[in-house]
Amino acid sequence: MRQCDILELVQQLAYIPRMTSLSDTSWPFMKMHGAGNDFVVVDARGRSFDLSAPLVRALADRHRGVGFDQMAVISDGADLTLSFFNADGSAAAACGNATRCIATHEMTRSGADALQIAVTGRGVLRAERRAGRVAVNMGLPGTDWRDVPLAREVDTLRLPIEGSPVGTSMGNPHCTFFVDDADGVDLAHWGPRIETDPLFPERTNVQFATVRPDGSIRMRVWERGTGITLASGSSSCATLVAAARRGLTGRQADIVLDGGTLQIDWQESGVWMTGPTAHVFDGVLTSEFLDSITQ
Numbered sequence: 001m002r003q004c005d006i007l008e009l010v011q012q013l014a015y016i017p018r019m020t021s022l023s024d025t026s027w028p029f030m031k032m033h034g035a036g037n038d039f040v041v042v043d044a045r046g047r048s049f050d051l052s053a054p055l056v057r058a059l060a061d062r063h064r065g066v067g068f069d070q071m072a073v074i075s076d077g078a079d080l081t082l083s084f085f086n087a088d089g090s091a092a093a094a095c096g097n098a099t100r101c102i103a104t105h106e107m108t109r110s111g112a113d114a115l116q117i118a119v120t121g122r123g124v125l126r127a128e129r130r131a132g133r134v135a136v137n138m139g140l141p142g143t144d145w146r147d148v149p150l151a152r153e154v155d156t157l158r159l160p161i162e163g164s165p166v167g168t169s170m171g172n173p174h175c176t177f178f179v180d181d182a183d184g185v186d187l188a189h190w191g192p193r194i195e196t197d198p199l200f201p202e203r204t205n206v207q208f209a210t211v212r213p214d215g216s217i218r219m220r221v222w223e224r225g226t227g228i229t230l231a232s233g234s235s236s237c238a239t240l241v242a243a244a245r246r247g248l249t250g251r252q253a254d255i256v257l258d259g260g261t262l263q264i265d266w267q268e269s270g271v272w273m274t275g276p277t278a279h280v281f282d283g284v285l286t287s288e289f290l291d292s293i294t295q
Contacts, residue, residue, distance in 0.1 A: 027285035030105070031066065034097030034277050036230030036259020040068045041102060044075045053089030055293045059285075060087035066283070069229045072098045078118040080106060086225025093121035094171030096138050096233020097262075101277045103127035104134045122171035125270075135274040138234060141241045141266070142169030149173065151201050157245055161197060166242035170271070172224070173204040174238035178248065182210040182218045191222025205232065209239050216254040216261075217243060230259030237271040240264040 030041040040059055042051075051073065059065045070092055071085045082099060084092040103115050107129055115127045117136075127136045145153050147169040154160055156167035165177045175194055179185060185208040194206040206222040221235040222228055236255040243249040244266060251266040262275035 027290065028282065029066070029285065030282050031068075031280045032098070032101040032105070032278060033259075033280060034101050034231060034233065035257055035262060035275055037070075037097040037232055038068050038230075038280075039070050039072050039095070039098045039101060040066050041072045041074065041098070041105075044073050045080075046076075051085070052293070055290075056085045056089040057087070058289075058293050060089075065289075066285075069223065069226050070095045070098055072102060074102060078124055079112070079115040081118040081120070083120040086223070087227070088225040090225045091121075092172060092225065094119060094138065094234045096136060096170075096237060096273050097231060097275070097277075098233075099125060099127065099136050099138075100134050100233065100273065100275065101279070103136060104277045105279055107134065119171070130274060133274050134277065135272050136233075137270040137272050138170055138237050139270045141238065141271060143167075143241075143245065148204075149201060151199050154199075159199065161194070161199065165194075166245065167204075168238040168241050170234040170237050170241075172234055173200055173202055174207065174235060174242075175200070175204045176207045176209055176239050176242040178243070178246065179208050179210055182208045182220050185220065187220055187222055187228055191228065195222060195224050205235050205238070207232075207235050207239050207242075209243065211243060211248045212256075215249055216256055217249065218256045220258060231257040231262065231275075233262065233273050233275075236262045236264050237266075237273055241266055241271060 032039050060068055073083045075081045084095040086092050113129045117125045119125055125137055143156050145156055148167045158164040159167050163177045165175045168174045191206050195203050203224045205224045207219050209217050209219040211217055219239050221232045240253050244251045255262045255264055265272040
């Protein structure tokens with residue numbers, strides 16, 4: 001699903017109801033992170049508020065707002081429904097770490113050991129509590145060029161880009177390079193160049209990965225619409241899928257990121273992801289801040 005389609009779907013299905021004035025209500029939020037991949041989470045169940053792109057960008061500002069890699073909105077549907085937005089205000093179809101964080105919070109609140117989570121643009125994902133952590137099934141990967149999507153028909157196992165990366169969809173597009181030393185890659189230089197390559201009509205997330213002798217994968221990520229992040233759940237899933245398709249690993253591996261390690265398991269039912277989560281603090285946005293946003 002394209003970004004414009006996701007935004008239209010969000011508005012059509014009233015996942016994010018709108019109101020006439022930002023200051024008509026208070027804005028409580030939660031700050032969470034999974035392996036350093038951080039989020040602002042707003043629980044919109046039973047509430048109405050305006051979530052314009054300028055407001056998302058203002059909230060994402062780490063100096064003048066709250067700061068985050070992605071923003072998540074919880075609304076009604078299934079056990080709960082999630083919509084995601086990047087720091088630049090664009091819609092994101094999947095965010096695995098945020099899904100795990102919110103699932104952990106919801107399980108703690110409700111006492112449930114499993115949840116069915118509807119994700120805008122991705123379908124219904126299952127989350128389960130396992131040995132003290134929460135695992136989320138991120139769904140089946142897309143490996144056809146139309147799934148990613150790409151601008152033209154090419155082999156997704158070796159894209160026609162220098163370095164022959166692998167193209168994968170985990171609800172959002174991914175481009176994975178396998179290199180000798182992921183830590184030696186100038187991510188700030190190459191990330192934005194690959195993100196906006198004409199082969200990716202909706203831009204792409206970019207990963208540089210090194211398969212270690214013990215079978216784990218060292219990976220660093222540039223996220224579409226956000227930039228360098230300490231971790232990315234969907235990118236970790238895409239990297240494991242790419243490595244397995246290339247025959248570099250089996251269908252299970254630890255993905256070692258700048259912010260921590262995620263366990264990825266590609267099963268017939270989908271790609272399962274397990275890792276740490278943290279609910280850092282709760283806050284309330286002031287009417288002064290909300291009224292300062294230029295719509």
